[in-house]
Amino acid sequence: MNPGDRVRVTRADRTYEGVLLPSSTDDHLVVKLEGGYNVGIDRAEADVERLESDVYEIDGTDATGDDGASEIEFDEDLPTISLISTGGTIASTVDYRTGAVTAQFDAEDVLRAVPDLAGRANYRGRVVTNILSENMDPQIWQELADAVAEEIEAGADGVVVMHGTDTMQYSAAALSFLLETPVPIVFTGSQRSADRPSSDNVMNAVSAVEAAKSDCAEVLVCMHGTESDDVCALHRGTRVRKNHTSRRNAFETVGAEPLGEVDYETEAIDFRRAYQQRDAVDLERATALESDVELLKFTPGMDPAFLDVVEGSAGLIIEGTGLGHVHTDLIPRIEELIDDGTTVIMTSQCLEGRVCDRVYDTGRDLLEAGVIEAGDTLPGTAKVKLMWALEHSDNVEEAMGTSLAGEIQQRSVPWE
Amino acid sequence: MNPGDRVRVTRADRTYEGVLLPSSTDDHLVVKLEGGYNVGIDRAEADVERLESDVYEIDGTDATGDDGASEIEFDEDLPTISLISTGGTIASTVDYRTGAVTAQFDAEDVLRAVPDLAGRANYRGRVVTNILSENMDPQIWQELADAVAEEIEAGADGVVVMHGTDTMQYSAAALSFLLETPVPIVFTGSQRSADRPSSDNVMNAVSAVEAAKSDCAEVLVCMHGTESDDVCALHRGTRVRKNHTSRRNAFETVGAEPLGEVDYETEAIDFRRAYQQRDAVDLERATALESDVELLKFTPGMDPAFLDVVEGSAGLIIEGTGLGHVHTDLIPRIEELIDDGTTVIMTSQCLEGRVCDRVYDTGRDLLEAGVIEAGDTLPGTAKVKLMWALEHSDNVEEAMGTSLAGEIQQRSVPWE
Numbered sequence: 001m002n003p004g005d006r007v008r009v010t011r012a013d014r015t016y017e018g019v020l021l022p023s024s025t026d027d028h029l030v031v032k033l034e035g036g037y038n039v040g041i042d043r044a045e046a047d048v049e050r051l052e053s054d055v056y057e058i059d060g061t062d063a064t065g066d067d068g069a070s071e072i073e074f075d076e077d078l079p080t081i082s083l084i085s086t087g088g089t090i091a092s093t094v095d096y097r098t099g100a101v102t103a104q105f106d107a108e109d110v111l112r113a114v115p116d117l118a119g120r121a122n123y124r125g126r127v128v129t130n131i132l133s134e135n136m137d138p139q140i141w142q143e144l145a146d147a148v149a150e151e152i153e154a155g156a157d158g159v160v161v162m163h164g165t166d167t168m169q170y171s172a173a174a175l176s177f178l179l180e181t182p183v184p185i186v187f188t189g190s191q192r193s194a195d196r197p198s199s200d201n202v203m204n205a206v207s208a209v210e211a212a213k214s215d216c217a218e219v220l221v222c223m224h225g226t227e228s229d230d231v232c233a234l235h236r237g238t239r240v241r242k243n244h245t246s247r248r249n250a251f252e253t254v255g256a257e258p259l260g261e262v263d264y265e266t267e268a269i270d271f272r273r274a275y276q277q278r279d280a281v282d283l284e285r286a287t288a289l290e291s292d293v294e295l296l297k298f299t300p301g302m303d304p305a306f307l308d309v310v311e312g313s314a315g316l317i318i319e320g321t322g323l324g325h326v327h328t329d330l331i332p333r334i335e336e337l338i339d340d341g342t343t344v345i346m347t348s349q350c351l352e353g354r355v356c357d358r359v360y361d362t363g364r365d366l367l368e369a370g371v372i373e374a375g376d377t378l379p380g381t382a383k384v385k386l387m388w389a390l391e392h393s394d395n396v397e398e399a400m401g402t403s404l405a406g407e408i409q410q411r412s413v414p415w416e
Numbered sequence: 417m418n419p420g421d422r423v424r425v426t427r428a429d430r431t432y433e434g435v436l437l438p439s440s441t442d443d444h445l446v447v448k449l450e451g452g453y454n455v456g457i458d459r460a461e462a463d464v465e466r467l468e469s470d471v472y473e474i475d476g477t478d479a480t481g482d483d484g485a486s487e488i489e490f491d492e493d494l495p496t497i498s499l500i501s502t503g504g505t506i507a508s509t510v511d512y513r514t515g516a517v518t519a520q521f522d523a524e525d526v527l528r529a530v531p532d533l534a535g536r537a538n539y540r541g542r543v544v545t546n547i548l549s550e551n552m553d554p555q556i557w558q559e560l561a562d563a564v565a566e567e568i569e570a571g572a573d574g575v576v577v578m579h580g581t582d583t584m585q586y587s588a589a590a591l592s593f594l595l596e597t598p599v600p601i602v603f604t605g606s607q608r609s610a611d612r613p614s615s616d617n618v619m620n621a622v623s624a625v626e627a628a629k630s631d632c633a634e635v636l637v638c639m640h641g642t643e644s645d646d647v648c649a650l651h652r653g654t655r656v657r658k659n660h661t662s663r664r665n666a667f668e669t670v671g672a673e674p675l676g677e678v679d680y681e682t683e684a685i686d687f688r689r690a691y692q693q694r695d696a697v698d699l700e701r702a703t704a705l706e707s708d709v710e711l712l713k714f715t716p717g718m719d720p721a722f723l724d725v726v727e728g729s730a731g732l733i734i735e736g737t738g739l740g741h742v743h744t745d746l747i748p749r750i751e752e753l754i755d756d757g758t759t760v761i762m763t764s765q766c767l768e769g770r771v772c773d774r775v776y777d778t779g780r781d782l783l784e785a786g787v788i789e790a791g792d793t794l795p796g797t798a799k800v801k802l803m804w805a806l807e808h809s810d811n812v813e814e815a816m817g818t819s820l821a822g823e824i825q826q827r828s829v830p831w832e
Contacts, residue, residue, distance in 0.1 A: 027777070132778055134741040136716045166738035170716045245739045245769030245792075246829045294722075297713040297735065299796055300552050300586045301803075306710075309721045319713065322582035323661045325550040353661030361443070362550055376661075380715055387717075413662045 133164025158212025172237030207232035238407035324355030335369035549580025574628025588653030623648035654823035740771030
């Protein structure tokens with residue numbers, strides 16, 4: 001029995017008929033029902049019967065040859081928005097963690113799940129992957145960047161990426177460096193799955209589509225801006241952070257106001273800060289990331305052996321204390337790593353404010369050892385940026401100290 | 417030439433006479449001048465001549481047999497506050513990073529540096545260590561707890577701990593678990609050294625002394641509450657975080673308002689939340705910390721080899737994503753560590769909000785592997801608490817899920 005087969009599943013006196021979809025866990029079957037909904041079914045207690053083989057090819061296009069373009073009537077007065085799924089919850093009617101995001105993800109699937117999207121745009125649908133967002137990695141960031149670039153080349157006026165919230169900030173940062181974009185690329189997701197009364201999926205999806213129609217050609221994260229259903233905040237992809245485990249307004253722009261917000265009722269978008277206009281640049285796609293980059297957070301009592309793991313790695317981001325410090329006993333080992341070819345970048349676990357290693361002895365020793373400062377770049381963003389810079393920059397130190405996608409915000413420490 | 421010797425130092429046509437003090441760096445000499453000020457002098461360019469040996473014993477009491485009690489007239493109407501130095505800047509007239517905190521730290525030293533403290537209390541002075549705060553470790557936390565306990569036993573009505581800001585939150589958390597206290601224990605420090613016009617040292621020191629005189633018998637952090645010189649915020653030691661690298665109001669209580677604030681002008685203290693009253697408990701001092709506890713922050717693309725470093729360790733704090741997740745490929749290795757005897761605790765890099773691993777597959781798998789949840793305990797606080805719990809708790813899982821010193825604040829996830 002393979003994904004793509006038409007199956008009949010019986011469990012606890014209920015019978016489901018539909019197409020078997022890829023599941024992210026071995027425990028659950030995911031079946032796309034005739035009506036378009038997906039169900040996750042406990043595999044251990046289910047009887048499965050194959051009715052027909054290979055009804056769908058599970059690769060983003062189905063057996064009918066559908067290329068993802070909407071079968072719904074095309075309205076030439078509306079922009080075309082591409083909806084890209086990576087495993088998020090928005091188009092799902094059951095908990096996405098059980099694998100219930102449809103791999104056959106076309107415009108009909110989305111409109112069925114979120115009818116409020118109808119009439120706002122012409123839609124294209126596309127699946128890049130179907131994983132838990134904690135399982136994202138640099139390889140998938142590149143595949144996602146490829147998919148987004150192809151959608152833009154195919155004529156999308158904006159792209160919405162549906163993504164699990166756990167690592168959305170890392171993926172948004174990755175696309176910020178991998179792509180120069182003439183159109184908005186808007187990440188959105190859901191903190192509460194669609195089956196909960198308090199789900200944020202509809203408002204986030206609708207607001208993300210509105211943002212994707214705007215003239216802000218940046219990589220954005222669009223999520224609830226308050227605890228109410230009034231506005232979604234638009235965060236720059238390199239400055240955003242999931243700052244709460246469970247609240248719907250978990251995402252915040254660190255150290256500044258969000259770039260803007262979408263009013264859910266009026267659909268008005270209010271930008272508060274400067275941004276890159278639509279069509280200001282041509283589409284460009286960086287072709288590689290150096291994935292051998294680690295991030296290490298220093299805390300008192302840290303075992304220096306963590307640095308041994310980095311030996312031979314291309315890069316290391318340190319999350320230091322304060323202005324960018326670690327225990328002074330670690331500095332000689334860090335210098336060895338640098339002499340051995342590892343690029344070492346300093347960021348701060350404070351999250352807000354620049355690192356500034358000229359001020360104190362420990363910092364000066366780190367600079368002398370060859371550590372590079374990343375300004376006020378967030379540690380996770382610095383990790384992604386270094387992966388990019390090691391492949392695409394002639395001068396990594398200069399690149400890490402320069403704001404390339406809004407990632408450096410504070411120009412100096414306050415006393416300067 | 418040793419600390420405690422009286423020396424004459426000549427550098428660039430200037431001559432300094434005084435007592436050589438311990439320096440935190442090899443590059444600088446620190447000399448306590450006759451007038452009481454300390455200077456840091458570049459060793460490479462200095463000529464040093466010994467005038468007299470062992471004028472002071474460098475151990476917290478001087479050669480005169482002074483036990484740290486103030487020689488200033490005792491005012492029986494005032495409380496007695498113990499001022500404990502660990503290497504902070506407050507009583508120093510030069511940059512504390514160059515080692516310029518006096519090791520002979522008596523009431524006169526403090527009053528000379530911060531005259532505004534006079535008349536507010538009778539003071540005792542004591543030096544526990546003289547290091548950069550990034551060099552703090554569990555051993556010094558225990559020495560600090562011993563010193564604080566001794567001061568309270570000796571009759572201090574409150575204790576002020578002067579500490580570098582980089583790791584103040586970790587030390588404050590450590591004392592929160594190591595001590596049951598009948599009096600306030602107030603950490604303070606300085607984000608700008610005393611030689612800068614914008615230094616915060618005087619206001620922080622004065623406010624900390626006022627807080628130490630209050631009836632809040634908890635471990636607090638007292639630092640600027642705003643960017644102005646109006647109020648200092650009082651943060652609970654287990655919930656505070658340095659959230660900015662350089663601002664004077666860098667410290668914040670995570671996920672709540674501070675416990676209270678001190679008005680610098682009126683000296684009024686306004687508590688906004690419940691706290692433990694003075695003399696509500698007797699002094700108790702835990703006698704050990706398990707220092708073999710590591711903290712590991714998970715980010716996408718992390719090398720699983722970091723987990724190998726933890727093999728055989730007593731404990732591991734994971735800073736996971738969202739509700740408490742890591743890449744699912746890491747879970748079998750984490751389970752091996754647990755089976756091998758390592759206690760593994762889950763916290764969230766979101767910082768705000770509880771971990772809740774019952775919700776999603778990855779979390780349930782982690783719980784099945786034996787990972788213990790720490791509620792909304794901050795990751796750094798969880799590290800310190802686990803060091804304490806492994807020595808002092810019969811049931812570590814229960815201890816980590818229970819608020820013992822205000823470290824767990826949010827009782828449930830919002831949808832419950």
